[in-house]
Amino acid sequence: MLSKKELKRYDRQIMIPGFGAAGQEKLKKAKVFIAGVGGLGSPVALYLAAAGIGTLRIADHDTIELSNLNRQVLYREKDIGEEKAASAAAKLKKLNPQIKIETISETISEANVAKLVGDSDMIVDAMDNLPTRYLLNRTAIQKNIPFFHGAVYGFEGRAMTVIPGKSACLNCLYHGVIVPEEKTPVIGVTPAVIGCIQATEVIKYILGMGELLTGRLLNYDGLRMKFTEFSIKKDPGCAICGKAPGR
Amino acid sequence: MSVAIEFSSIFAKYTNNQMDIKAEGKTVGECLHDLARQYPEFGEIILDKNRDLLPSFDIFVNGEDTYPHTMTYQVKDGDKINIVLIVHGG
Numbered sequence: 001m002l003s004k005k006e007l008k009r010y011d012r013q014i015m016i017p018g019f020g021a022a023g024q025e026k027l028k029k030a031k032v033f034i035a036g037v038g039g040l041g042s043p044v045a046l047y048l049a050a051a052g053i054g055t056l057r058i059a060d061h062d063t064i065e066l067s068n069l070n071r072q073v074l075y076r077e078k079d080i081g082e083e084k085a086a087s088a089a090a091k092l093k094k095l096n097p098q099i100k101i102e103t104i105s106e107t108i109s110e111a112n113v114a115k116l117v118g119d120s121d122m123i124v125d126a127m128d129n130l131p132t133r134y135l136l137n138r139t140a141i142q143k144n145i146p147f148f149h150g151a152v153y154g155f156e157g158r159a160m161t162v163i164p165g166k167s168a169c170l171n172c173l174y175h176g177v178i179v180p181e182e183k184t185p186v187i188g189v190t191p192a193v194i195g196c197i198q199a200t201e202v203i204k205y206i207l208g209m210g211e212l213l214t215g216r217l218l219n220y221d222g223l224r225m226k227f228t229e230f231s232i233k234k235d236p237g238c239a240i241c242g243k244a245p246g247r
Numbered sequence: 248m249s250v251a252i253e254f255s256s257i258f259a260k261y262t263n264n265q266m267d268i269k270a271e272g273k274t275v276g277e278c279l280h281d282l283a284r285q286y287p288e289f290g291e292i293i294l295d296k297n298r299d300l301l302p303s304f305d306i307f308v309n310g311e312d313t314y315p316h317t318m319t320y321q322v323k324d325g326d327k328i329n330i331v332l333i334v335h336g337g
Contacts, residue, residue: 127335151335153257155257156255175315184334184335184336221256228253
């Protein structure tokens, strides 16, 4: 049941046709695992907190550095040296004190990923490296929960939504390829665009509204200001999702 | 067969800032080799020493994924090939 304050706070989204108080209740009951609160994770967490997602479980092992501040909009110069997860939680709590924030400052690894994701209803992939992205993708498939992928480079970004058993997974998309981990060039507006697309997908999934970005890789080229879609088919022989639950 | 090649803006420096590029070939491989002939520096970015596509790129033809038979994937006149870099930044 939504309180009077919640009904007022979320009034402008509750009035969206098909959303309603029932939709807001769904958001309130949801628990979203956000892997990484950097360039992508900042807008994802901010907009999901503003929308009233009941529980955000945010994981990041890094501390804030000066060079983060061109894109990681949750942080301020005075936060340098603080743990990102704790600092992000403090900001998100100020934005929306009614939601629950759980913080994890551990490195996501093969050994702990299932425990860290816990009983979250979905995973948002806001990481900065492919091995951890694959690990989270596999965990989502194993737990049979959605996975919302986003990645950026310079003025460009990509996004795709994975519904286990129904649509192509990250491994179907990239076939397990690992690219060298180098410092990635990026302008802050790019993860803002892609992070907002990921957050939109999360909200749509919870509400059961609209058409998800499944089976499609959305490619954003900010320099040409152009969005392009590519068809990504589920690989029946995929080592990760080929035997997914629900197939 | 003449196909249009579309690629990330970040590679424009290898094509004299030309973004509307055509290539000739009956397969994706032949078209990429023609692209490398026209713009050798770009060729070095996307192809390995054996002139195969480097694994850090995905190729789509008219929006469809060409994996796993990318280099032998057949193309026809007027098709569009997209060269997409696999990115991991967050």
